[in-house]
Amino acid sequence: MKKRTKLIIGAGLAAGVLYASKTENRQFVIGQVADTINKWTDDDYIINLGKPENVRDANMVDEGAMTSVQFYYDLRDKANKVS
Numbered sequence: 001m002k003k004r005t006k007l008i009i010g011a012g013l014a015a016g017v018l019y020a021s022k023t024e025n026r027q028f029v030i031g032q033v034a035d036t037i038n039k040w041t042d043d044d045y046i047i048n049l050g051k052p053e054n055v056r057d058a059n060m061v062d063e064g065a066m067t068s069v070q071f072y073y074d075l076r077d078k079a080n081k082v083s
Helices: 002-020 023-040 057-065 066-081
Strands: none
Touching: 002 023
């Protein structure tokens, strides 16, 4: 039973990798995920999560700079107050 499960999971992963190897298929899947997120939430903070406009700020957040983290928390709070 365990071998069959591992085989099925492996086949599914291989099929997913083959499907995602084409750029248009990848873009389609990314678009579908974005549409699903938009259907489930209308919070701008969640929709734009991980898509900062300023690359320097994105790098600082990636490195864990607390000032940038505080900046994004402030943006989230401001967006919640407006809604």
